[in-house]
Each structure stands twice: as structure tokens, then as C-alpha cells.
Amino acid sequence: MKFKIQREAFLKPLQQIIGVVERRQTLPVLGNILVQTTDQGLTLTATDLEVELVAQVGLEISAGGETTLPARKLLDICRTLPEEAWLEVQVDQERATLRSGKSRFTLATLPASDFPVIDELKSVQAFKFPQRDLKELIERTHFSMAQQDVRYYLNGLMLELDKKGIRSVATDGHRLAMCEMAAKTGVSDSQQVIVPRKGVQELLRLLEGDETEVEIQLGSNHIRVSTPNIRFTSKLIDGRFPDYNRVMPKGGDKQIQTDRGFLRQALARTSILSNEKYRGIRLSLDKNILKIQAHNPEQEEAEEELEIQYNGDTLEIGFNVTYLLDALGALPGDDVRILLSDANSSCLIENGGRGHCKYVVMPMRL
Amino acid sequence: MNPIYPWQAEQWAQLHSRVDAGRLAHGLLLTGPAGVGKRDFANAFARSVLCRQPTVDQKACGRCEACLLMQAGTHPDLLNLNPPEDKTQIVIDQVRELCRSLVMKSHAGGYKIAIIVPADQMNSAAANSLLKTLEEPTDNTLLILVTERPARLSATIRSRCQQLRFPSPSTEQGSDWLSQHDVSDAALLLRLADGAPLLALCLAQEDTLTRRHDWLNELMKLRSGQLDPVRLATEWSSDALMRPLYWMGSYLMDMIRLTSGQVESINNIDLNDRLQVIADLYSPQELHYLLDHVWQNMRQAQQSSVNRQLLLEEILIEWSRAGLRRRA
Amino acid sequence: MIPTQLPLGLRLPAASRFDNFVAGPNRETVTAIEQLTLDRTASVLFITGAAGSGKTHLLQAACRAVETGGEAAVYLPLTTFSTMNPGILEGLEHYALIALDDVQAIAGQVDWEEALFHLYNRLREAQGRLLAAAAAPPDQLNIELPDLRSRLGWGAVYALQLPDDAMRLQILALRAQACGLELPDETARYLLRRCPRDLPALIALLERLDHAALAAQRRLTVPFVKAVLES
Numbered sequence A: 001m002k003f004k005i006q007r008e009a010f011l012k013p014l015q016q017i018i019g020v021v022e023r024r025q026t027l028p029v030l031g032n033i034l035v036q037t038t039d040q041g042l043t044l045t046a047t048d049l050e051v052e053l054v055a056q057v058g059l060e061i062s063a064g065g066e067t068t069l070p071a072r073k074l075l076d077i078c079r080t081l082p083e084e085a086w087l088e089v090q091v092d093q094e095r096a097t098l099r100s101g102k103s104r105f106t107l108a109t110l111p112a113s114d115f116p117v118i119d120e121l122k123s124v125q126a127f128k129f130p131q132r133d134l135k136e137l138i139e140r141t142h143f144s145m146a147q148q149d150v151r152y153y154l155n156g157l158m159l160e161l162d163k164k165g166i167r168s169v170a171t172d173g174h175r176l177a178m179c180e181m182a183a184k185t186g187v188s189d190s191q192q193v194i195v196p197r198k199g200v201q202e203l204l205r206l207l208e209g210d211e212t213e214v215e216i217q218l219g220s221n222h223i224r225v226s227t228p229n230i231r232f233t234s235k236l237i238d239g240r241f242p243d244y245n246r247v248m249p250k251g252g253d254k255q256i257q258t259d260r261g262f263l264r265q266a267l268a269r270t271s272i273l274s275n276e277k278y279r280g281i282r283l284s285l286d287k288n289i290l291k292i293q294a295h296n297p298e299q300e301e302a303e304e305e306l307e308i309q310y311n312g313d314t315l316e317i318g319f320n321v322t323y324l325l326d327a328l329g330a331l332p333g334d335d336v337r338i339l340l341s342d343a344n345s346s347c348l349i350e351n352g353g354r355g356h357c358k359y360v361v362m363p364m365r366l
Numbered sequence B: 001m002n003p004i005y006p007w008q009a010e011q012w013a014q015l016h017s018r019v020d021a022g023r024l025a026h027g028l029l030l031t032g033p034a035g036v037g038k039r040d041f042a043n044a045f046a047r048s049v050l051c052r053q054p055t056v057d058q059k060a061c062g063r064c065e066a067c068l069l070m071q072a073g074t075h076p077d078l079l080n081l082n083p084p085e086d087k088t089q090i091v092i093d094q095v096r097e098l099c100r101s102l103v104m105k106s107h108a109g110g111y112k113i114a115i116i117v118p119a120d121q122m123n124s125a126a127a128n129s130l131l132k133t134l135e136e137p138t139d140n141t142l143l144i145l146v147t148e149r150p151a152r153l154s155a156t157i158r159s160r161c162q163q164l165r166f167p168s169p170s171t172e173q174g175s176d177w178l179s180q181h182d183v184s185d186a187a188l189l190l191r192l193a194d195g196a197p198l199l200a201l202c203l204a205q206e207d208t209l210t211r212r213h214d215w216l217n218e219l220m221k222l223r224s225g226q227l228d229p230v231r232l233a234t235e236w237s238s239d240a241l242m243r244p245l246y247w248m249g250s251y252l253m254d255m256i257r258l259t260s261g262q263v264e265s266i267n268n269i270d271l272n273d274r275l276q277v278i279a280d281l282y283s284p285q286e287l288h289y290l291l292d293h294v295w296q297n298m299r300q301a302q303q304s305s306v307n308r309q310l311l312l313e314e315i316l317i318e319w320s321r322a323g324l325r326r327r328a
Numbered sequence C: 001m002i003p004t005q006l007p008l009g010l011r012l013p014a015a016s017r018f019d020n021f022v023a024g025p026n027r028e029t030v031t032a033i034e035q036l037t038l039d040r041t042a043s044v045l046f047i048t049g050a051a052g053s054g055k056t057h058l059l060q061a062a063c064r065a066v067e068t069g070g071e072a073a074v075y076l077p078l079t080t081f082s083t084m085n086p087g088i089l090e091g092l093e094h095y096a097l098i099a100l101d102d103v104q105a106i107a108g109q110v111d112w113e114e115a116l117f118h119l120y121n122r123l124r125e126a127q128g129r130l131l132a133a134a135a136a137p138p139d140q141l142n143i144e145l146p147d148l149r150s151r152l153g154w155g156a157v158y159a160l161q162l163p164d165d166a167m168r169l170q171i172l173a174l175r176a177q178a179c180g181l182e183l184p185d186e187t188a189r190y191l192l193r194r195c196p197r198d199l200p201a202l203i204a205l206l207e208r209l210d211h212a213a214l215a216a217q218r219r220l221t222v223p224f225v226k227a228v229l230e231s
Helices: A007-020 A071-080 A131-139 A197-206 A260-271 A321-330 B006-020 B038-050 B065-072 B092-102 B124-135 B155-159 B171-180 B186-192 B197-205 B208-223 B229-236 B243-259 B269-279 B284-303 B308-327 C024-038 C055-068 C110-125 C146-152 C165-178 C185-194 C199-216 C222-230
Strands: A002-006 A032-037 A041-047 A051-058 A061-063 A066-070 A086-092 A095-100 A103-108 A125-130 A156-161 A165-171 A175-182 A191-196 A213-218 A222-226 A230-235 A254-259 A280-286 A289-295 A301-307 A315-320 A335-340 A347-350 A357-361 B027-031 B078-081 B112-116 B141-147 B162-165 C043-048 C073-077 C097-101 C129-134 C156-159
Touching: A002 A007, A007 A032, A007 A041, A007 A051, A007 A071, A007 A086, A007 A197, A007 A230, A032 A071, A051 A197, A066 A071, A066 A103, A071 A103, A125 A131, A131 A165, A131 A175, A131 A197, A131 A213, A156 A197, A175 A321, A191 A197, A191 A230, A197 A222, A197 A230, A254 A260, A260 A280, A260 A289, A260 A301, A260 A321, A260 A335, A280 A321, A315 A321, A321 A347, A321 A357, B006 B038, B006 B162, B006 B171, B027 B038, B038 B065, B038 B078, B038 B112, B038 B141, B078 B092, B092 B112, B092 B124, B124 B141, B124 B155, B171 B186, B171 B197, B186 B197, B186 B269, B197 B208, B208 B229, B208 B243, B208 B269, B208 B308, B229 B308, B243 B269, B243 B284, B243 B308, B284 B308, C024 C043, C024 C055, C024 C129, C024 C156, C043 C055, C043 C146, C055 C073, C055 C097, C055 C129, C097 C110, C110 C129, C110 C146, C165 C185, C165 C199, C185 C199, C185 C222, C199 C222
Parallel strands: B027 B141, B027 B162, B078 B112, B112 B141, C043 C129, C043 C156, C073 C097, C097 C129
Antiparallel strands: A002 A061, A002 A086, A032 A041, A032 A066, A041 A051, A051 A230, A086 A095, A095 A103, A125 A213, A156 A165, A156 A191, A165 A175, A175 A357, A213 A222, A222 A230, A254 A335, A280 A289, A280 A315, A289 A301, A335 A347, A347 A357
């Protein structure tokens, strides 16, 4: 294999895929990236056996072939070369030689056949979707995923497709976040997949906030998202996601309407003096008044009164303030509407206008 | 390529018939003495299940993409769980990581296989966290636990696995196999290895046969006061595998057999005369006491990192003293 | 007082199907119901059994099977509807299968009995199938309208046996699995020994434990279950 590439053309894709290469690898080949030549140029692949990232680089190839090269070393070499330098890579058997100007590096390679790649997905649903929207679906919900829960199917983000669109749902058993977007998915029956935490975080890192479309493919064991530069593939969690519709509060006779930023700032201030472990705060509702109170084991106290729109009965209810802040932070728009029924039932936080994000938070007994 | 040994044909056929019938348990427990090839069997079986083009006799082809990955140790659906290097225990974080990967769908769409060796070296926290996966694995999960000491596994783990026993092969099968591997003294080696062919092969390759004579000589000199226990301990502790200690146990067992007249059943047949000489110097109680002491320390040495020098000194001092007490 | 976070009522969609019904000695009954869902001709089948013998499960499984086969089915728990106007039975005859649960709930209510009688006749004409369940056979239900009593008994009447301990264990395990809950054997046995023997109560208990386990983010060990039951 032999090719010549400019530093920048190599550096960017390497930086994009290096994230999944773990620093401490028990299997040396997983510390490498797979380099393959194609008709159009190079394919660079990194994997941690769960998430795979593939970058394409358009290039003229002098001699074809495939090998694996130590990922971090390759990246460090590219990074430290002078700007716009040219790099010539030549692989002969077990050694790769990199030449640039008067620098020369010899790297150890490992055979490409040792490197596991994910094949074409089987039984696929595929559709196109603006990457900005996919990014939003994830950003507005991913913080509610569980972390190392024994219910392993909660340790991921559920994506649901149906005729009308795509929906993301995450829950850790205490709160739930849902976001939906209309899309022409082309599916007839609704289909659910659970993307593991790590895949969700990696995908979020890759997605840009623009309108270019990405192709989403759902296979029986994997999800694949192809952006113009990078192809992301993650294993799926082998489990069923809970029936999220059941926990969407129905009714809720007590309705608060207020400015989202106002409420968020007030909660953030009050939370400073909440118990660091439990993060409990007390909300007291009266006509057009919301009182927020917190105290900690050192007997320090915070209290704040907010003018809001509220016509219901008085109510006292406790919450983990982190859950409320997360939801208010992720909700789009200036306004927020909160529906409550009593101190033991969940509350629904949503937007007054566009209703495509919903957050359900269970209260705390204080 | 992953051969199975000639004495494993029955277990092989049994497991593959379960695979064909769709009745393969989620948990398999492979038991049997050390050195009969349980771990190799587990690997060969896993490879045959994950191979994309298995041979007609259901062996892995060794050439397909899946086989190449398995040979490199990078097949995402084949996970190995062993004690970390320099450690004697499999710890909970390793098991958690394993279970975390097993709740994912498989890479290639088939089985997800984890081989845990030696399963008895999971500490109790690790074993407990494995239980959940053993009880309710996701589809197509196969956990293969390998151990020569099944009694050390908790009953809850054992009861959730289908057990597959690997006894030592017949002497004839064992000797045949050893002679195919250019081993002379096959009969003696097999006997020294308690009938386990792989262990016997290991002994042959390690040159243990001749070293055994030296170790016994040294023990004799120790007892007669010609050698100092502390100096001998320094010398012996340089052997990373603690072989002198293992053989000391083996000699002691044979001496106990000799003092009770079971001459035919001793393992070290080539050392019969010399062992008889030493055995006469000790009382049966002393021999039992020393054997217990050696075994206890060997277990300790396996389970935790101990100071070998100190451990050996203690044993060798006991050895030299036991004889002296009798004379006094 | 230590603040406690309340959990969401997360539940996996637990579906009643024939293949997750623990049949035991009731195999014949289950087969008869499965057959009813496959036959595309007018027929009626009546099942009886004590609470917890699996009537509701089988009725819902039958509806699901018919729907899977591309026809329409409806499940009507009459306890829920009996306080309403029997007019809701109007127009139901276009369903391929009507599954009536808790028929005893309307026994003695003449308006309901009549509405049901007429529905039955319309359904027969439309070649629909009726699957009805009650605590006792039709002739012991105190149905005032003799015509309805006899019509409900036209088809076969099957009695469901209550599950024994082994079946209960199996049912608990299946249930737990369906809600993604890890129920160790020891805990299942403990629940059976310690708790009311009727299955709906046991399943309700399992749901309570599911809830508690999620709130505390703990596993269902025997000590944890004990603590929950005692609280």
C-alpha cells in the first residue's frame, strides 16, 4: 500500500474517529485503526467492539492494500507535522513507513484480518433525516438515560419510528424525557431500538447543527448513521423498552405557566442550599405565586418567591431539583407549562407552544 | 486450528447435538482435573459455533473472517474472562464489563459467548454479579465456565449451569497421545500427572523429570543437616511456578502411601527406593502434618500474592525440624 | 426524615398471549380457545373458573390471536361496563370475535341480559364468534332471561383449574421476565410461601416490588423483599 496525503486531509478524519479508540487496550489491534484503500481513496475505521466509526478520505492511491496502524501514534505524528505538510505512507509487510520532508517514521502494523468490522446491516429500515433534527432529538433527552442500572434496557436511548416520525425517549426510572419530530420514515409498523449510552454520546459528538441530511439505518442488531463525512455504527441493547405512554400524566388539574429562564434561574439559586446528596427542594403553590424552598443538613436555608400564572388550589410538593433543572435546560422556547395533580404524582413539563418535547418528573417525599 | 483431544469426542458430540436441537443451555460448566484440556475444548467449541463455514464434522474452518478474528482474539462475540495478569482473582469490575457487553445484541447476529477460566477464581462479589446474567441472559447468550474445582463455586451458580464432565482419559489413550507428541517416558509422566495428558506433556517440556531428582536430593540433605533451610528457600523461590513445592507435596503423598503399604499406587515410581528411605525417618502423623502444611501454603500462594521466600522458609524449616524432633 | 424519590410507574408492555400462558392441566381448554380463534364460523365457547385461574389472560390472548390473523376482535370486561347503559353493545356484531369477561356482573340486570341476548343473535347471523367467561357456568349465574342462559350454554363449557405451586412459580417467573424484572428463585419461593395464594394478589405484589426495586434501585433479594413487605 502506498499513498501521499496532505496533513490536514488526514488529521481531521483521524480526530473524528479517534474517540472510540480506548487508551488502555488489552487487545493491541483495537488500539489501531484500519486503513483500507478504495477506488476513491482511503477508508479509516476505528472500533471499541461496540461503536464503530468509519471516515472516507478522497485521494489518489499509488498502490492499494489494507493494514492497521497504531491510532494515537499516527494522530500524534500528523498533529505535530508542520501545517500543510505532505505525508507519504508506504506499507511493506509488518512495517509502515511515513515520510514527510526530512522526517521519517517507521510504525509497526497488525494484519487487517485481525480487525473486526461490522458488515452491511441485515433487514434494514433506512431513511434520511436532517442532522440538526437528529442532534436535537438526542440533546433534548439523553440526560435522562440511566447509568449502570440493573434494568439494562434503561441504560440507553430509545428511538422509535412510526409512519409519522421519529421519537426519542430516555428514563432512569425517576424521570423521563421524550422528544418527537415529524419525518417521512417510510415504515409501516412502529419500530423501537435502544441505543446504548456510549453510542449515544459518540453520536452526539459527531452530529453538526446544520440541515444536511444523514442516512439512518436500523438493522436487527445495529443502528447506523451516515453523515457526509463519517459513518457511525453502534450495537443495540438486546431488550424491550418500558411502555412510556403509561407514565405520561393524564389530566393534572393544576397548571403553572411561566417564563422558562426565570424559573430556571430561581431554581438554580435555591438549589445552592439544598442537601447535596438528595438535592430536594420544596415547591409551594398558591394563586399566582410559586415559593421555592431548600435547606441543607447545616441548617442553611434558601427561599424565593416567583410570580407565575396559576389559578389552582394550594399545593406543596418536593422534587429533586437536578431533574427539574435538566428538563428546563433542555426544553426549547421561552415559556414553560407545568402540569401537576398532587404531591405523590408525576409532573409534566412541556412547552406552551411547540409541543414536541415532554419531561415527566416524579416528586420526592421531603 | 482448534483440535479437540481424542478423549473429548463424546462431550463434543453431545454439545453439538444440543446446539442442533436448539437445547443448548445458557450456562455450561466444564469440570474435570487439571491438564485434560477443558479450556481448549471450550475454545474449540466456541469457535465451531461462531465459524461461518464449519466443516462437516462441525469444527471451525480456521479460514473464514470469523475464525481469523477469533485467532486474533478480537471477535466481538467471543469474550474471555480470566484473572488479570499478576492477579489470582477475577474481580467484580471484569464481570460487570462482561455483563454489560452481553446485554448488547451480537456483532454477527449469532451467539454471544463468554468463556470464564478458572471460574472458581471469581471472588464472591464477582460471582454474585454474574448470577443475574446466568439467570436471565439475553437471547443467544452462552456462558462457558471452566473449573477443576467446581465445589468452590456457589451452589446458585452451579445450579444454573449444565455440567459437562471431563475425566482423565484412559492410560492407553493418554500414552498414545503423548507418544504422538514425541514424549518418551509417557507412562511415568502420565502417572506423575495423575493421568492428565496435557499436564504430562507440560512436565516433559519443562524438564521437570530430571529436576525432580535434584529437589528430592536437596530435601534429603536438608534433613541430614547438610543444607540450610533459608538458603534452600532462596534457591527454590526463584522458580516462578513454585514447582518444588508441588513436588514436595507429591513426594509426601507417596511417602504416606509407602508407610501404609500401598506401594503400587505411588506416582513417583522411579523414586520409590529413595522415598522409602526418607519415609522411614518420619512418623505417619508427621507426614500428614507436613502434607497439610504444604497444601495449605500452596493454596495461599495461588489465591494471593505472598512472599514466596518466607513461605518456603517456613515449610522447609518444618521439614527439617520434623525429622529432628523424632530423633530427639 | 430522609427524603425519598418516588419512581415512575414504568412497566414493560406485558402482553397476554397463548404462548405465555402456563397451561398445566388446562391444556384442553387452551386448545379449544385457540381453535375458536382459528375457525371462521359462528361459534360460542364459555369458560369458568375461580379468580386467578387465567380467564382474563385467555380472553385477551384470543383477541390478540384474532387480530394477528387480520380480523377485528374486542375484549369487554363487563364489571367495568355493567354500571353503564347496555347500549354500548350496539353494533358490535361486526367484530369477528367478542370476548366477554365477568359475565356474572350483569346477571340479574334485565336490560343488560336482553342487550346481550340480542347481540348474541346478531353476532350469530354475522358468523361472529363469542368467547365468554364467568365465575360459574351459565346455568348457575342467576341469569333471569332463560333464552340467554340457554344460548350461552350452547357451545362447550370448560372449567379452568387453579394453578398449583409449581405453575405459580412458573407464572411469577414469566411475569417478572415480561416486566424485565430479575426475580431470583429464592425470592419467588419466598413470595409463594409468605403471601396470599391467589394469583392476582401475587401479581399485584410483584408489581409493588417492581415499583419498590425501581425506587430504591435495588435487586429483588429476599431481604429486600422482606423489608418492602414489612414496610
